[in-house]
Amino acid sequence: MFIIGVILITIGVTFSTLGALGLVRMPDLYNRLQTSTKATTLGAFSTIIGVGFLNPAWLIKTIVIATFILLTAPISSHNLARASHKWGIPLSDKTSVDKYDSKSGKKE
Amino acid sequence: MIILLYLVILVLLMSAICAIFTKDLLVSVVALGVNSLIVSALFFLMHAPDVAITEAAIGAGLSTAIYVFAIRHTKRQEEK
Amino acid sequence: MKKTEFITGSFIALTLVVLLGVFFFQALFQPLYEGKVMPVDNVNLKNRLSLHYVLKNVHNASKYLASHGKSYFNNRELVPSRKITFGESKNFEEGSANEVTSIVVNYRGFDTLGEVTVLFISIIGLTMLIGGVVGKKLRQPSLIVRTGSRFLFPFILLFGIYIFIHGHLTPGGGFPGGAVIASGFLLLLLGLESYKFNTTASKIVESLAGLTFVSIGLVGLFAKNSFLANFIPTGTIGFLYSAGMVALIYIVIGIKVGAELSTGVAELKEGDEND
Incomplete structure (x- = not known):
């Protein structure tokens, strides 16, 4: 139990640090959203499950919280990306294709 | 612990200043929601978790939605 | 409104006011327990x-x-x-492990009744002022948001109900639980385009909850000689069936506050959708 919990917490911490690194490194709003969503979903998810394995009395509550995070974080980041695309925040220079824009019928 | 408290208070001040000085009303409302979220974190750090739950649900959730509904009946930009 | 309805309604209100006046006037002349x-x-x-x-x-x-x-x-x-000791001590005055709850509901129960009334009156004023205004239409939410809000709503409802049922054990209580339930209804109103909030049902639920609150207080008045007194035996500290009346009143307050806040938000949203 203890070893599983520690392994899960280390996975979560590494994903959180990678997400923080991506927030600095990425050139674009959409890329930054992608990295930060990975940090919140996988990082927070595995950290919370790991805490539940470390203290087995909390396991059911932590599983409920983790499923809640797993449902909310991708939906909110998807909606943020959609709203910023409609608002007209520009993509970075290296972007080659923008399928969402061509699908909605606009030019450029 | 005290350093964390001062950092939270600094972010709180920044969001409050942003809420006052922007010309865009929607940005101001979102800054106000961020402000009340940080206030709820501050309540949790000061050992009052029930007040923190109430503040997060009402301040960051419901009142922000009510402000947005009200802004959609008026103009979004502030006039000089 | 018909004239007979108006006359009967005002008669009932007048009798209630006279009864409350007699109650307060009688309370003025009771001895004050000498300090x-x-x-x-x-x-x-x-x-x-x-x-x-x-x-x-x-x-x-x-x-x-x-x-x-x-x-x-x-x-x-x-x-x-x-x-x-948690889980062993019995028969205290309160029996609730959360001290905020024991102060808010039992020592200051009448104050809580006043707070709930203030919230009710403010929601009435809000819906009267802004209820029928016509505005622009909302943008259609995407498929992911629609499905996700339909999945998320039971979780949020469960969390709110957990908060106000465990109000006498863990931090939380009626007002936070009601606010969480109202935010769940707000998510449904924003995320699902086809969802219609049933305003009359929420009004009925809200007024039934208020009536239950006042009747629990009246039972305390007749059983223990004091309005909102604790008349149910308080069990062992830390169990779900402890705290006597405190748990019942917090369940009622949670349902009432949730219905009130979600009615207010839904009335505002409906005014937008008429266009």
Whole structure:
């Protein structure tokens, strides 16, 4: 139990640090959203499950919280990306294709 | 612990200043929601978790939605 | 409105006002227990539960008490003499493990009734002012948001119900639970385009909850001679069926606050959608 919990917490911490690194490194709003969503979903998810394995009395509550995070974080980041695309925040220079824009019928 | 408290208070001040000085009303409302979220974190750090739950649900959730509904009946930009 | 309905309604209101007036007038002339705290159920002041919990938990008061001794309280009588163990101690004045709940609902229950009334009146004013205004239409939410909000709504409802059912054990209570339930309804209103909030059902639920609150208080008045007195036996500290009346009143408050807040938000949203 203890070893599983520690392994899960280390996975979560590494994903959180990678997400923080991506927030600095990425050139674009959409890329930054992608990295930060990975940090919140996988990082927070595995950290919370790991805490539940470390203290087995909390396991059911932590599983409920983790499923809640797993449902909310991708939906909110998807909606943020959609709203910023409609608002007209520009993509970075290296972007080659923008399928969402061509699908909605606009030019450029 | 005290350093964390001062950092939270600094972010709180920044969001409050942003809420006052922007010309865009929607940005101001979102800054106000961020402000009340940080206030709820501050309540949790000061050992009052029930007040923190109430503040997060009402301040960051419901009142922000009510402000947005009200802004959609008026103009979004502030006039000089 | 018909004239007969108006006459009967005003007659009922007049009788209620006269009854409350008699109650208050009678309370003015009761003797005031000569400087002591008014006993709820013949308790010893040493065993006041809220004092124990305040000394035990918040800001390390017990350590401070052990180091400073008598100077913390001038009155030596107030220092707790008996130890309280979680899950074993029985038959205290309150029986609720959360001291905020025992103060808000039992010692200041009448105040809580006033707060709920203030919230009710403010929601009435809001819906009267802004209820029928026509505005622009909302943008259609995407498929992911629609499906996700449909999945998320039961989780949020479960969390709110958990908060106000465990109000006497863990931090939280009626007002936070009601606010969480209202935010769940707000998510449905924003995320699902086809969802229509049933306003009449929520109004009925809300007024039934208010009626239950007042009738619990009246039962306390007839059983223990004091409005909102605790008439159910308080069990062991820390169990779900403890705390007597406190748990019942918090369930009622949670349902009432949730119905009120979600009605207010839904009325605002409906005014937008008419266009």
